[in-house]
Amino acid sequence: MRRSRLSTRGLTEGAIQAALVAVLALLTRYVPLAVLATTFLMPLPLMVLTIRHGVRPAVLAAVVSGVVAGMLSGDLLTGVGILVAVAPFGIMVGWGTRRGWSGPAIVGMAVLVSGASLVVNGLLLLAFLGINPVQQYGEMVLTMRQQMDTAASLYGRLGLGQEAAESYRRTMLAVLDLMPRLVLFGFVATAVTTGWLNYEIARPILRRVGHPLPALPPASTWRVPGFALWLLPLAWLISALGWQPVTTLSDRLRSSLPPAPLPVPSDLGLNLLALLSVALLVQGVIVGWVFLGRYRLHRALRVLLLLWLTFNPIFSNLLLIVGLVDSIFPLRERLGRRAAPAEVKP
Structure with missing residues (x-):
């Protein structure tokens, strides 16, 4: 009887948390000013649900929130984004906390999940929208290179000096030349920063609701x-x-190289x-x-x-x-x- 009551409570809380995640996802899509806040808040309901009731109710809530957000927004990618980017992180952190993992262990897993989410998101963009993130990154670097001459001339007009402006331009061009070769570095740095920052933001919020996360x-x-x-x-x-x-x-020349x-x-x-x-x-x-x-x-x-x-x-x-x-x-x-x-x- 107690198992049934707990299961019902878990499903009830799961429905509430799913609705909350869906609302946050819609705010992320339609309120640009709220993107920074909602991006960090979306995993929190699933964290709490996993800590209280385990993985199964949290997975069910994630699926429901993805379906609801996709239907209300009319965009399938909004719902898929919840399942790919938000749900794995929230469920994993909640599961690690529920099992008594240490802070470094949870953050390490969070970084791995964040990296996997980045890869899956990139594949989804390529498959559904034909957008290649690596190609977009290269085009961004090319645009920045083209803007360097404008920036150098602006610094010259501001009185920085021709020699100093040219030195700044050469330095920035050297950095931009390296950026296309540092895609792997950017990927790892993004995964580490995302996993750590999400965890640190979640700690004080979950502590207030009675579910403190282990400290680093x-x-x-x-x-x-x-x-x-x-x-x-x-x-x-x-x-x-x-x-x-x-x-x-x-x-022919390339094949002749040692x-x-x-x-x-x-x-x-x-x-x-x-x-x-x-x-x-x-x-x-x-x-x-x-x-x-x-x-x-x-x-x-x-x-x-x-x-x-x-x-x-x-x-x-x-x-x-x-x-x-x-x-x-x-x-x-x-x-x-x-x-x-x-x-x-x-």
Whole structure:
């Protein structure tokens, strides 16, 4: 009898949560100003439902909300988007919390689910609308390149100076030349950021409704493991010795080129190098945060100073080196400790 009552309660709550998800999906579609908020709120009802009643009611609620949203909007992709992008994340986080997983384990699974959702969304866009996300990305980069001349001339008119404007233009063109080769880096960075940010936004909201999510370790303790540094020389080798696609030569000339020393694409090494560089840069920022906290500097000042250092080309490289050293030696522990005042002997 109790099992039946709990099942009925789960179905009732599932119907309410499904309606809530459908409403949030419709707001996302028809109210552009609400997109940022509703994107992070949509997985929450399914998280709560999974924590309270398990996976089956949550899956049923996700299917119902997808069907309802698709029917009300007249767009099949709206309903499919719920099933692909929203439901897996909410159900997975709720399931991990229900089973007592740690915060890092749940976020790790959330990142994998976010990455899989990105892939499935891309395939759906290609299959139903004929939109190739990779091609769209390339066209966006091409448009940005075409706008660089306009931006450089604007900076010249603002009094930046011809030499400085030209230097800025060359730097940005070099960055834009790399962007089409860093698709894998962009994909991984998007999946990690999406999974982590969704989880951190969900934590205070679910805590208020009585379902706290496990906390992550303090950011000051995050560290790239030392063995990951061995990937740096591997990335450099792949970048230097891997094969590169040549599209400007004829087939005959291309076939006459000597084979690459390594049978892997050089872009793989470039993407791996970019991922490690960003991870070490973040670690350098954490070391800087710990070091500045030693002197009780106000949080706002610490944030502003570290942002300036991060986006400064010279100091960002120094932060990266600091992060690299911190993976080998306990640098932040030494910098974070404040020496005790020496005892005065009588």
